[in-house]
Amino acid sequence: MSIREELNQWMLDNLTGEFEKIRWRGGPGDEDSSPELRRAWEQKFGEAGWIGLQWPKEYGGRDLSLMDFVEFNEEYARHGGPGRAGHIGETLMAPTILAYGTEAQKERFLPGIKNGSELWCQGYSEPNAGSDLSNIKTKARLEGNHWVIDGQKIWTSLAHESDWIFVIARAEEGTKGRDGLVFLLVELDQPGIDIRPIHQISGTAEFNEVYFTEAKAEASNIIGEVGEGWKIAMALLGFERGASTLGQQMMFQNELNLIIKTANENGRADDPSLRRRIAEAHAGLKVMRFNALRMLNGTQDGSTSKEGYISKIFWATWHRDLGELAMDVIGADAEIIEDELSPLQKLFLFSRADTIYAGTNQIQRNIIAERALGMPKEPRGNTNG
Amino acid sequence: MPPFPFQEDHEMIREAVKGWLSDWEDGGKTLHRVAKEGQGFDRAAWEGFARDQGMAGISIPEQYGGADMGLLGRTVIMEETGYTLFSAPFFSTCVLAADMIEAFASEDDKTDLLGKIASGDIIISVLDGREKLSLKDSKLNGTLSPATDAAHADLILVAAKDENNDVVLTGYSPNTAGLSVTPYASLDPTRSQAKVSFENVALSDGQAIGKANDVAFSQILQIAHGSLAAECVGGGQRCLDMTLDYTNQRVQFGRQIGSFQSVKHKCADMFIALESARSASYFAASPDLDNDHSAKFEAALIAKNYASEAFFKIAGDAIQMHGGIGFTWEYPLHYFFKRARGNRALFTSSEDGFQMLADEIGLKSHASAISGE
Numbered sequence: 001m002s003i004r005e006e007l008n009q010w011m012l013d014n015l016t017g018e019f020e021k022i023r024w025r026g027g028p029g030d031e032d033s034s035p036e037l038r039r040a041w042e043q044k045f046g047e048a049g050w051i052g053l054q055w056p057k058e059y060g061g062r063d064l065s066l067m068d069f070v071e072f073n074e075e076y077a078r079h080g081g082p083g084r085a086g087h088i089g090e091t092l093m094a095p096t097i098l099a100y101g102t103e104a105q106k107e108r109f110l111p112g113i114k115n116g117s118e119l120w121c122q123g124y125s126e127p128n129a130g131s132d133l134s135n136i137k138t139k140a141r142l143e144g145n146h147w148v149i150d151g152q153k154i155w156t157s158l159a160h161e162s163d164w165i166f167v168i169a170r171a172e173e174g175t176k177g178r179d180g181l182v183f184l185l186v187e188l189d190q191p192g193i194d195i196r197p198i199h200q201i202s203g204t205a206e207f208n209e210v211y212f213t214e215a216k217a218e219a220s221n222i223i224g225e226v227g228e229g230w231k232i233a234m235a236l237l238g239f240e241r242g243a244s245t246l247g248q249q250m251m252f253q254n255e256l257n258l259i260i261k262t263a264n265e266n267g268r269a270d271d272p273s274l275r276r277r278i279a280e281a282h283a284g285l286k287v288m289r290f291n292a293l294r295m296l297n298g299t300q301d302g303s304t305s306k307e308g309y310i311s312k313i314f315w316a317t318w319h320r321d322l323g324e325l326a327m328d329v330i331g332a333d334a335e336i337i338e339d340e341l342s343p344l345q346k347l348f349l350f351s352r353a354d355t356i357y358a359g360t361n362q363i364q365r366n367i368i369a370e371r372a373l374g375m376p377k378e379p380r381g382n383t384n385g
Numbered sequence: 386m387p388p389f390p391f392q393e394d395h396e397m398i399r400e401a402v403k404g405w406l407s408d409w410e411d412g413g414k415t416l417h418r419v420a421k422e423g424q425g426f427d428r429a430a431w432e433g434f435a436r437d438q439g440m441a442g443i444s445i446p447e448q449y450g451g452a453d454m455g456l457l458g459r460t461v462i463m464e465e466t467g468y469t470l471f472s473a474p475f476f477s478t479c480v481l482a483a484d485m486i487e488a489f490a491s492e493d494d495k496t497d498l499l500g501k502i503a504s505g506d507i508i509i510s511v512l513d514g515r516e517k518l519s520l521k522d523s524k525l526n527g528t529l530s531p532a533t534d535a536a537h538a539d540l541i542l543v544a545a546k547d548e549n550n551d552v553v554l555t556g557y558s559p560n561t562a563g564l565s566v567t568p569y570a571s572l573d574p575t576r577s578q579a580k581v582s583f584e585n586v587a588l589s590d591g592q593a594i595g596k597a598n599d600v601a602f603s604q605i606l607q608i609a610h611g612s613l614a615a616e617c618v619g620g621g622q623r624c625l626d627m628t629l630d631y632t633n634q635r636v637q638f639g640r641q642i643g644s645f646q647s648v649k650h651k652c653a654d655m656f657i658a659l660e661s662a663r664s665a666s667y668f669a670a671s672p673d674l675d676n677d678h679s680a681k682f683e684a685a686l687i688a689k690n691y692a693s694e695a696f697f698k699i700a701g702d703a704i705q706m707h708g709g710i711g712f713t714w715e716y717p718l719h720y721f722f723k724r725a726r727g728n729r730a731l732f733t734s735s736e737d738g739f740q741m742l743a744d745e746i747g748l749k750s751h752a753s754a755i756s757g758e
């Protein structure tokens with residue numbers, strides 16, 4: 001049986017009963033929907049052996065090939081599989097541990113990700129380290145058997161739902177920029193950590209400020225060496241791209257279908273300018289899919305192929321435009337909120353974040369110009385935030 | 386490793402064609418010559434390319450004497466001819482005409498005409514007269530323009546609708562009684578355009594190629610047009626390459642202009658447009674679609690329209706990034722800008738193309754609701 005058939009059967013048998021409620025829910029921008037249920041789903045999913053399929057067999061994976069993994073993700077999305085509570089752990093943390101972690105770290109952390117019991121969040125951004133991520137001020141010092149951490153992270157998605165956070169911090173006094181950083185794994189449930197939700201554009205709160213006041217992490221919970229924090233942090237971001245983008249596209253397709261349905265129902269399918277925009281959105285999505293196939297087939301070693309650089313800005317901009325299109329297709333009625341934000345209203349508001357997180361569109365253009373096109377580097381100022 | 390989704394043999398063809406075309410183009414000099422002579426056509430070069438290099442038959446099936454390298458094969462060629470604006474009827478003859486003949490002609494005509502196309506021994510111009518030509522009492526009347534590559538065609542393959550709304554495809558020698566071909570200057574001087582008039586031209590004076598259902602004809606036509614996406618990608622790549630070279634050397638305010646963020650971001654946007662157009666083009670040519678006619682049609686619609694919009698934007702931005710130099714005749718960028726504008730408007734315009742796509746994806750318009758009844 002192909003992986004697609006295997007998953008198809010399992011989804012038919014298991015995405016039922018109480019889990020019906022979270023079908024198509026909980027994706028980016030919808031993460032506030034039924035967190036408890038999605039946590040339960042993550043564990044069910046993990047127990048069935050669906051997490052970590054690409055990992056080597058010795059760590060409980062299946063060494064799944066890239067194209068099989070693509071199929072797997074598409075099949076999951078085709079069923080309206082709920083947004084995965086464990087996606088940061090599986091797609092970012094696990095590959096980083098597999099690539100840079102010690103044997104003991106693999107034994108300690110991979111099983112929790114694999115069985116869906118330990119959820120992770122990403123502690124990179126700080127008030128003065130956004131696009132300029134290396135301007136990290138959070139400090140870490142080694143005292144006996146522990147790292148002691150002081151400082152503040154911000155915009156930390158799902159910290160309030162998570163068990164662990166990976167943190168970049170400055171471990172060497174007096175260092176600047178990319179030097180002297182460490183990459184630490186920190187348990188959230190402890191007295192030294194204070195998580196304060198931030199309400200966002202939608203009125204809900206999926207991201208947070210995370211304050212560290214003498215927070216502790218075991219001395220062994222460092223990935224790489226002192227001074228290698230930047231290297232590890234960047235490698236982790238490299239894992240962000242990948243087969244899961246094709247699953248994401250199934251969700252996009254679903255949103256576009258909803259827009260087409262709306263336009264047919266309210267008669268705006270007749271408006272030539274909206275017709276053209278919807279057709280262009282459809283074309284953009286097909287292009288996105290082939291962009292991804294080119295990217296995934298381009299390099300086997302995880303490095304970015306030249307065309308791979310356009311992936312983030314392309315989907316982010318496409319999705320943001322889709323949100324605007326959705327509102328224009330609904331027209332004045334889009335102003336009305338019934339009970340809660342509708343899926344298309346959510347799309348409109350949340351897609352504004354797509355062009356900000358994981359490297360803003362401006363930063364993406366800098367990266368394309370410098371790395372894909374070899375243009376001169378941005379000059380750096382010396383005013384420190 | 387060849388770039389996805391190409392194979393080793395495609396890349397060998399690409400290398401060969403690239404070198405040959407770059408010699409031909411001679412850093413823009415040849416484009417000036419072609420433009421000056423005012424024909425948009427370089428016969429000697431075409432014969433060299435089609436016959437000596439054997440490129441005319443790239444996607445013609447083997448049984449008719451071609452290399453049978455399919456849509457990917459022609460994509461490679463059109464990307465490279467776009468990069469150099471090769472002024473020759475590859476698209477008209479080896480893509481459009483070849484596809485029409487393969488889809489609708491009899492076995493004998495296929496053997497004859499596809500064989501001649503493959504050996505580089507015939508130039509065919511395809512004219513879609515379904516809207517503008519009248520076909521009554523087996524006579525054609527009306528004028529078609531712009532007629533790409535008709536000025537030097539050995540055979541004019543014209544489509545017209547008969548009383549039953551079927552499409553009748555007929556091939557004419559340019560000397561046929563009542564048929565006149567008037568070349569004229571094209572806004573894009575590297576492409577040959579003409580006006581073709583039909584005055585009581587008898588069907589019986591031409592070679593009956595075939596009959597087709599209107600929808601089937603449109604689909605084959607659009608699939609052929611999809612290959613123009615590759616020309617747009619090649620042309621867009623050239624504009625970006627020229628812009629990167631220029632912004633790298635030009636200094637203003639004591640800096641390379643390529644170090645200004647607004648210039649970098651413009652180039653990044655050009656790259657995004659180019660690479661996504663490339664995906665659209667490769668997608669339409671991808672062998673995965675081979676057995677699915679309607680997916681192929683949709684992919685071709687997307688490719689042609691997406692890529693021609695991208696090419697136009699890239700070419701316009703390239704002129705802006707060059708300042709005054711970009712506005713001169715001497716600097717060859719304007720030829721690309723003009724080709725880009727032509728590709729957006731010719732065959733099917735982008736506007737019409739996206740409206741067709743809207744129908745394809747199930748947007749119910751009032752108009753299609755009526756015609757559907």
Ligand SMILES: Cc1cc2nc3c(=O)[nH]c(=O)nc-3n(C[C@H](O)[C@H](O)[C@H](O)COP(=O)(O)OP(=O)(O)OC[C@H]3O[C@@H](n4cnc5c(N)ncnc54)[C@H](O)[C@@H]3O)c2cc1C
Pocket residue numbers: 121122123124125126127129130131132154155156157158207353356357358359360361362363366378
């Ligand atoms: C919904 C959401 C979820 C997030 N989740 C997380 C998370 O889980 N973990 C985490 O660590 N972070 C997270 N972030 C933070 C995100 O990564 C940052 O917001 C992002 O990196 C931008 O940083 P900033 O907000 O400080 O903006 P700034 O960097 O201050 O940018 C402000 C503006 O200046 C522009 N700009 C900055 N530098 C340049 C430059 N060199 N050239 C041109 N323009 C420039 C930017 O493009 C932007 O338009 C999240 C953000 C959002 C919106």
